[in-house]
Amino acid sequence: MTRHLHDKFLLYLNSSLAMENAALERVQRRVQQTILEDARQQLQNHLEETKQHQNRLSQLITKLGRSPTQEKGQLPIAMPPDSLRNVMHPSMTSAEQELMQSVEDTIVESAEVIGYNLLIQMAGKMNDMTDAIPPLRQSLQEEEKMFTWLRANAPAMFAKLWPQIEESLSSSSTSSKIKTTTENVDDIIQTFKCESCNETFNSRQELRQHTIQNHQSK
Numbered sequence: 001m002t003r004h005l006h007d008k009f010l011l012y013l014n015s016s017l018a019m020e021n022a023a024l025e026r027v028q029r030r031v032q033q034t035i036l037e038d039a040r041q042q043l044q045n046h047l048e049e050t051k052q053h054q055n056r057l058s059q060l061i062t063k064l065g066r067s068p069t070q071e072k073g074q075l076p077i078a079m080p081p082d083s084l085r086n087v088m089h090p091s092m093t094s095a096e097q098e099l100m101q102s103v104e105d106t107i108v109e110s111a112e113v114i115g116y117n118l119l120i121q122m123a124g125k126m127n128d129m130t131d132a133i134p135p136l137r138q139s140l141q142e143e144e145k146m147f148t149w150l151r152a153n154a155p156a157m158f159a160k161l162w163p164q165i166e167e168s169l170s171s172s173s174t175s176s177k178i179k180t181t182t183e184n185v186d187d188i189i190q191t192f193k194c195e196s197c198n199e200t201f202n203s204r205q206e207l208r209q210h211t212i213q214n215h216q217s218k
Contacts, residue, residue: 014159018073024050049142056135076111095164109147116140
């Protein structure tokens, strides 16, 4: 029974390592792409922490006689259906993308907090795995710190990004209205009425000729 528990625990450790491998790639990308300087600094710090999370998990797995996985897991990202994503994404501004990415950052951190809590609880149930708890708890604390920072700074990030989003949407709306108005003007057929006989004409020139021929001589 104990051997089976160890094997199961190793599977969970390697699963968490696969998630950290994927998280490292994501955080590296976010450091390069974010348009908020304070977020970049926080992500850069967490990038170094993520590397340490990988090292701790790898050391635990190696100590237990297994090989640390090099594979990347699939991070829990909120993804709309294709029908919505195909409409939303092409029109997203950089500010909108940053806002959505910050939401995804929070989801990922929340999942990692839950994952490390599970590992610690499992280790606590196995008498010979108590040595695994301190490094797992250290990683948990760093994930919780990042998660707390994201939640605490979410209003400030929104406040910085929303004016850019609103301005972009207003510009798009104004441009659309101008285009529509221009097209409508082009479509209008202007008519000109003779004040003497109320006959209508399609141009000023036609009205002028009519006036000369029919009314000026009278």
